Amino acid sequence: MISSLIWPLIAGVTAVGLELYYRNADHWPWWAAIGGVVITYGVYRAVHDGPTFLTGIATFQLFTMLSRVVASVLILKEQLSKGNLVAAVGLLFVVIVGRVWR
Numbered sequence: 001m002i003s004s005l006i007w008p009l010i011a012g013v014t015a016v017g018l019e020l021y022y023r024n025a026d027h028w029p030w031w032a033a034i035g036g037v038v039i040t041y042g043v044y045r046a047v048h049d050g051p052t053f054l055t056g057i058a059t060f061q062l063f064t065m066l067s068r069v070v071a072s073v074l075i076l077k078e079q080l081s082k083g084n085l086v087a088a089v090g091l092l093f094v095v096i097v098g099r100v101w102r
Helices: 003-024 032-049 052-076 082-101
Strands: none
Touching: 003 032, 003 052, 032 082, 052 082
């Protein structure tokens, strides 16, 4: 159960980290392929370790959304929109219901 939360967290943070790098870089470096492998394996483990396919994908999306919110507020100094908060709360609800229901 814990690994079905840790792998999506690793994959989500890696995805947002690569997005932040790409947003400020002039080109896509060769070592970004390592991050792609980490993301792919993290999503794979989230789907296979989680209670259901939908819960695994929603967990990955939740951690990605939360990482983007934190990055946009703390790193990029952008204003947070209400839509992002509604999406994060909705994903949190889906993940909780998906884990409790099974």
